[in-house]
Amino acid sequence: MSSPARDPEExxxxxxYALDEGYAELPPEHLLDRILNVAYESREPGRPVDRPAPxxxxxxxxxxxxxxxxxxxxxxxxDWKCRALRGLDVQGLLGHLIGVEETFIxxxxxxxxxxxxxxxxxTQPYALAQxxxxxxxxxxxxxxxxxxxxxxxxxxxxEREVAFYGVALPLAQLLVIRAFEMxxxxxxxxxxxxxxxxxxxxxxxxxxxxxAVALLPAGIARAGxxxxxxxxxxxxxxxxxxxxxxxxxxxxxxxxxxSAIVVVDTAAFCRVVGNRLAQCDTGAWIDGDQQLAAxxxxxxxxxxxx
Amino acid sequence: xxxxxxxxxxxxxxxxTVSSSDVNWSFxxxxxxxxxxxxxxxxxxxxxxxxxxxxxxxxxxxAYRSYCAVVFGTARRTTASRAIAEDVLQEVxxxxxxxxxxxxxxxxxxxxxxxxxxxxxxxxxMRSDARRVLREERSETSGGALPGPDCEVAHFETAGxxxxxLERLPEDQRRxxxxxxxxxxxxxxxxxxxxxxxxxxxxxxxxxxxxxxDLLGELxxxxx
Numbered sequence: 001m002s003s004p005a006r007d008p009e010e011x012x013x014x015x016x017y018a019l020d021e022g023y024a025e026l027p028p029e030h031l032l033d034r035i036l037n038v039a040y041e042s043r044e045p046g047r048p049v050d051r052p053a054p055x056x057x058x059x060x061x062x063x064x065x066x067x068x069x070x071x072x073x074x075x076x077x078x079d080w081k082c083r084a085l086r087g088l089d090v091q092g093l094l095g096h097l098i099g100v101e102e103t104f105i106x107x108x109x110x111x112x113x114x115x116x117x118x119x120x121x122x123t124q125p126y127a128l129a130q131x132x133x134x135x136x137x138x139x140x141x142x143x144x145x146x147x148x149x150x151x152x153x154x155x156x157x158x159e160r161e162v163a164f165y166g167v168a169l170p171l172a173q174l175l176v177i178r179a180f181e182m183x184x185x186x187x188x189x190x191x192x193x194x195x196x197x198x199x200x201x202x203x204x205x206x207x208x209x210x211x212a213v214a215l216l217p218a219g220i221a222r223a224g225x226x227x228x229x230x231x232x233x234x235x236x237x238x239x240x241x242x243x244x245x246x247x248x249x250x251x252x253x254x255x256x257x258x259s260a261i262v263v264v265d266t267a268a269f270c271r272v273v274g275n276r277l278a279q280c281d282t283g284a285w286i287d288g289d290q291q292l293a294a295x296x297x298x299x300x301x302x303x304x305x306x
Numbered sequence: 307x308x309x310x311x312x313x314x315x316x317x318x319x320x321x322x323t324v325s326s327s328d329v330n331w332s333f334x335x336x337x338x339x340x341x342x343x344x345x346x347x348x349x350x351x352x353x354x355x356x357x358x359x360x361x362x363x364x365x366x367x368x369a370y371r372s373y374c375a376v377v378f379g380t381a382r383r384t385t386a387s388r389a390i391a392e393d394v395l396q397e398v399x400x401x402x403x404x405x406x407x408x409x410x411x412x413x414x415x416x417x418x419x420x421x422x423x424x425x426x427x428x429x430x431x432m433r434s435d436a437r438r439v440l441r442e443e444r445s446e447t448s449g450g451a452l453p454g455p456d457c458e459v460a461h462f463e464t465a466g467x468x469x470x471x472l473e474r475l476p477e478d479q480r481r482x483x484x485x486x487x488x489x490x491x492x493x494x495x496x497x498x499x500x501x502x503x504x505x506x507x508x509x510x511x512x513x514x515x516x517x518x519x520d521l522l523g524e525l526x527x528x529x530x
């Protein structure tokens with residue numbers, strides 16, 4: 001057994017209040033509801049105490065572009081040739097992103113010829129085309145296409161529904177997904193070039209986590225899991241996090257109906273959603289139905305586009 | 307440490323390399339607690355407060371269920387008033403909900419943290435009441451903080467002194483104190499663990515407390 005406190009004063013306080021268990025006295029039962037209600041009036045449940053100010057989907061998108069650009073501009077000639085993902089080097093991976101961005105611009109612009117739902121195959125020509133270019137040319141191509149993206153979306157209403165690779169969502173949410181993918185690939189680049197991994201700032205990460213949680217039932221369904229009537233309490237820690245009752249079948253579930261509690265760092269959860277981290281490496285704390293919690297992580301990883 | 311992971315999306319397998327440094331902090335390192343809302347194990351303090359920080363209202367209810375009795379008891383003993391103790395109880399748990407970041411699990415248990423707030427708030431209530439009734443008798447010297455244990459305990463080999471004092475308790479008392487102090491159990495949990503009535507656990511803790519006041523000094527124990 002170890003000391004529950006380090007400072008002498010804290011140690012004696014610890015002993016004092018441990019001994020106070022000898023004088024413990026249950027308060028009147030009705031106080032519980034009263035106290036909880038007063039507390040919840042003081043601070044809204046479900047959101048972190050240090051939640052960031054909300055930002056728009058367009059801002060999330062722009063910040064992911066800026067972050068990826070900063071990483072790319074820091075690369076050496078040798079870094080660009082490092083193997084990053086699916087046999088692609090960093091330059092080829094950027095080609096994939098250029099292809100995604102070109103498709104995105106066409107979709108938002110209403111081009112009917114872009115009905116592919118093959119996220120990887122449809123961008124492969126762009127990825128392979130980078131082999132004949134210098135890194136500077138690839139980076140320039142990327143910066144031009146993202147500048148066009150930003151311009152195109154700036155004139156569109158954020159609530160307009162857009163179908164992209166088989167998923168129809170309001171543009172604002174689609175921009176968050178685009179930002180999410182950019183962050184995942186930025187970390188692919190950083191990992192490939194031995195750079196430290198940094199999660200997005202709390203403002204964009206909060207939007208990414210919130211959308212990922214909302215899409216969890218879709219991921220669970222895509223994984224072929226049948227979990228009707230079951231719910232998990234998902235707590236994402238840190239300023240970008242929050243607390244949700246996740247109905248595994250996508251229907252509503254009341255708070256308190258959960259069979260498992262999952263407490264996990266927000267960035268770690270998002271890396272699972274990006275299929276870059278396994279549940280066992282998230283450091284998650286799980287209570288209750290372990291299999292149901294594992295199913296939640298499985299569904300999360302199914303949301304990855306790659 | 308670098309791990310090689312395998313994940314599956316649709317019909318495609320993929321292999322990825324992920325460094326364990328990608329995860330800054332692990333709840334799994336904390337281990338399991340002693341009693342949960344779903345089973346027989348309680349959520350560790352650090353996890354419980356992390357949940358409260360994230361806005362998990364179930365976590366606040368769980369904290370309340372675990373510690374309301376000792377917090378209420380502390381407030382009641384300090385104020386000798388049931389009504390004031392109820393107000394203190396409300397303030398303590400509202401403070402936990404609104405400012406969970408103030409709890410540092412590295413500095414002690416959640417019980418000690420909550421009881422510390424309760425005691426300070428109870429004293430504030432007592433002082434404000436005393437001011438109202440005995441305004442003239444209030445001297446300048448009594449307006450500051452209550453005599454604290456800081457100076458006295460600075461001379462102690464603290465942990466050693468506590469251990470030595472605990473060793474001098476009768477076995478039955480020492481066991482319950484160890485479970486409450488080192489083990490962080492509530493009196494309900496100790497009763498459950500030792501198969502004793504809750505009242506027996508409480509009376510042993512009270513006897514132990516009186517003896518520890520003799521052994522460690524009143525300033526250290528701050529007897530009621």
